[in-house]
Amino acid sequence: RKGPEVHSVTPVMLAQGAIFTYTGLQSLPVPGEISNGASSKSGAKGHEGVPCGRCFRQRGNLAVHMRIHTGEKPFSCPDCGRLFAYPSMLVRHRRIHSGDRPYVCGPCGLQFSQRAHLVQHQLLHTGDKPYSCPDCGRCFRQTGALAIHRHRHGGEKPYVCTECGRHFTHPSLLAIHQRTHTRKKPHICSDCGRGFAYPSLLTNHQRVHSGERPYPCAHCSARFAQQNNLLQHQLIHTGEKPYECPDCGRCFRQSGSLAIHRRTHTGEKPYSCPECGHQFTLSCVLNSHRRIHSVERPFPCSQCGKTFKQKSHYVWRWHV
Template sequence: MSSTLLVQKLASVKLSKSEFDKIKWLKANNMEKSYKALTSLRKVLKAQENKNICRLCLKVGCKKIFSSQDFDIVAGIRQILHVQVEENDGKPQHICRACEVVLKSAVKLKETAEVSQWRLHQELEMVSRITPESDMKVTRHHGGYFIKRGAKIVREWACGKCRQTFVSQEAFTEHEALPTCRSDNKSFVCETCGLELKSMTRLKRHRLIHTGELQYSCSSCAYRARTKYALVVHSRSHSGERPLSCTHCAATFFNSSNLASHKRRHLPPAFHCELCERSFRFKEALQNHQATQHSSAKPHICNSCGKAFSTRKMICRHERRVHNRPRLRSGVTPTYLRQQQENLT
C-alpha cells in the first residue's frame, strides 16, 4: 500500500497517529516475513538441485532423466504418469532407482497388455466368424500387427494386394474399399476345372494346361514350353542372362516371378496369423505356420514309408533326404518330362 493511499485512508477514517504507526509496522513486518519465506524457499530449491532430487518422489536421485541410454525415462513419465517433463524447467532433473524400476515395469506392463488385448480381440473375432451361411459374405478385416520401432511398439495395417501400410484401421478399411484392392473384382473361370483367374490372358494361358500342348522347343536341350515367354525365360538358364534387377538392392533375376518374390523382402509383412502376433511376407509361410503351430493335423502321408507330415514342404524334404527323390522345382515333375515318361511306357 503506497503512502498516498495511506494518507487517503488516514483522512477518511480519521486514524490517530498511534494507529497509523501500527499499520506501517504491520506492513513492514509482513514484507520481512515474505522475504524470509522466499529466501528459505530458494535455499530449498538450491539444495534440491545440489542433492539431485528425484522428480517423482522428491528423494535423492541417482540418474539424470534426459541422459538415460537404455530406457527412455521421459517418454515413460509422459505416457504412464501424464507428467510433462521439460529439460531445464527449474524442477528436479533426476530420478531415483526405486522410481526407475517401477516406471520400467509400468511401461513393460502397458506394452504387454496392449499385445494381450490385441490377441484376445483376434481370438474373439475368429470365434465369431463361425456364422451361418447367410453371414459368410460379411467382410472382416484383420486387426493389424505390432512392429517394434526403436523403444516403441506400434500397430500397423497392411493391404494384402498392394502391400501399402497404414497406421489406423479406418484408413486401411477405406483403402480396401477402392476398386483396385476390392476382393469382389471381376474374375474369369476356367470351364474345365473351375479355377478363377483375374484376366482373360491368364485364362488363355491356363487352358494350355488341359490341352497338354507344348509347341515351343529349346534348341539347347529337350525342354519344351507352352508359351514363348516361358521358353525365353528357360533360355536364360543356358546363357546366364539375368536382365531383371531389384530397385532396392543389387540382386538380379532370371524371371519376373523371382523378382516379385524378392521385392517382398523389402516390404513389411502383409499376412498375419489370427492366433498369435506373428506376421509373414508370403501366404504359403503363413499356411505352414498355422499347420505346424496351431494344428495337430498331418494330412500329407509318404507313399514309401507311410509317415505323416503337416505340410507339403515337410514331406518333400523327407522324400529327398530319406528316399533319395530328385530335387525338382516345387516338388513337381516338369510337364515335358512327364510326357516323355508316358510315351516311353
C-alpha cells in the first residue's frame, strides 16, 4: 500500500519496505520499514519519476523514461552521428542507410522499413479509415492527416519556422521544412560535387552517373536506379493512390503530386519572379513567365521559322 501523495523530491513510503527519492537522473532506494507487515507481492510500483508523477517497478525502466525529461540521447548512429534516446529508434533509423525494408505487404509485395508504415499501407487494401474528425465526421487513414485537417477548421497555422518565418498547420510539416535550413551534407559525389546527408543517398545518386538500374519491375520490363522509384512505379500496376488530401479527399500516387495539389487549398505560391515579384504555384509556370522579361524565344514555328516565347496554341495555329 502506498502512502499519501507527495511532490517534488519528498520521500515516499512503499509497501515493499523501501523509500525512493528522485535525485537528478536516478532514483535511489533508502532502507525503510513496513509498518503493518504488507507483502512484497502487493504490486506497488517502487520507483517514482517526480517530473511527471509516473511510477515504475524497476529502476532501469525509470532511467529509460527519464530521457524524455532530460533530453539525453546516448545512442549514436555510426553512419551519420545522429543521436537517439532509445536503441529501437536507432535500429529504425539505420535502415535509412542500409536500405533494409523487412516488413512486406502480403497482398501486393510492397516493402517497408517500419512496421507502422506497413500497418498504415494495409489500410489501402482494407479500405478502413479509423480516424474521425470530431468537428465534421470526416474519416482519415492516418492520424497526421486528421491533425492537418482539423487545423483547417480553425484556419490555424501555429507552427512557425524560426529561420524564415513560414507558418505550418502541423509540426511534422514544419520539421520537414526545417531540414532545408539545417541539414548538413557531408557526403560528396566525386563526379559532380553534389553533397548528400546520408551515404545511402550518395549511393543512389551515383547511379545517375553510372547508369546502373538494379531494381526491375516484376510486371513489366522497366528498371529503376532506386527502390523508391520502383515502388512508385508499381502503383501504376496495382492502381493504388496512397496519398490522400486531408482537405478534399482526392488521392495521388506520389507525395509530391499531393504537395502541389494542396496549394490549391492553401493558396501558397512559393515561386517568386526576381524581376517583378509575381508569385506562382509551380516552378514551370515561373520559368514560362520569366521569358516575358527576357529576349528568349525558344519555340520556333515549323512552317515559317517565326519564334515565340510560349509553347501555346497560338504558336501551332499561326498558319491555320
